[in-house]
Amino acid sequence: MTPDDKSRGTFARYLPIATILLVAGLGAFFLRDYLSFQTLADNREALIAFRDANYILTALVFVLVYVAIVGFSLPGAAIATLTGGFLFGLFPGVLFNAVAATTGATGIFLAAKHGFGDRLAARMDASGGAVKKLKDGIQEDETSYLFIMRLVPAVPFFVANLVPAFVGVGLRKFVLTTFFGILPGGLVYTWVGAGLGEVFARGETPDFGIIFEPQILGPILGLAALACLPIIIKKFRKQKGA
Structure with a gap:
């Protein structure tokens, strides 16, 4: 391989993740005032009228826009989730939101994995020590760790997309744990979105912190605790065996 071929290969490898980072930066600067609750409130009647006249097209456009928001880490993911509930109700709104x-998350995962994820995972294996132990620990209970990252609200969505790419998680497992892991939180925000009509009528704004209410957060953390069980049981068995 010539130096030029190697340079082109490196450029192609990093291009997807570089594009995502570039668009994310531009979006944060130019779109933050447009992808907002106020924009939804100002255009709610037009959106409902368009949905009533073109339901399938509205659903398709909504999903594509949501994919772009998540895939390029643009501001407004929470607003998009509320919009899904507002336009399509709890169901199929929650399904559109989750899909x-x-x-979008899979797009980030694949870009990171293609760019440096596989190589970073290989270096972790070769490095030994604490770094390899960390990677091996995650891989030993991949499903549990992936579910925990999705269920715990404190873990940023972008981080939960990148970490699996860095430790060599497979695509199928990433997609399944992402879809089912975001359903509980997505269900809450879609439910809030489904009730936006009354919120608009009162001239109020939705409570984005509702997911941290005890009656909401408790069951979600309970699911996270269940995801931890296989990890705890394996560690207990290892200690008992030792």
């Missing part, structure tokens, strides 16, 4: 968010 779109999972598709």
Whole structure:
């Protein structure tokens, strides 16, 4: 391989993740005032009228826009989730939201994995020591760790997309754990979105912190605790065996 071929290969490898980072930066600067609750409130009647006249097209456009928001880490993911509930109700709104968010997250995952994820995972294996132990620990209970990252609200969505790429998680497992892992939180925000009509009528704004209410957060953390069980049981068995 010539130096030029190697340079082109390196450029092609990093281009997807570089594009995502570039668009994310531009979006944060130019779109933050447009992908907002106020924009939804100002255009709610036009959106409902368009949906009533073109339901399938509205659903398709909504999903594509949501995929772009998540895939390029643009501001407004929470607003998009509310919009899904507002336009399509709890169901199929939650399904549209989950499919779109999972598709966008998969785009980031594949870009990171293609760019440096596989190589970073290989270096972790070769490095030994604490770094390799960390990677091996995650891989030993991949499904549990992936579910925990999705269920715990404190873990940023972008981080939960990148870490699996860095430790060599497979695509199928990433997609499945992402889809089912975001459903509980997505269900909450879609439900809030489905009730936006009354919120608009009162001239109020939705409570984005509702997911941290005890009656909401408790069951979600309970699911996270269940995801931890296989990890705890394996560690207990290892200690008992030792």
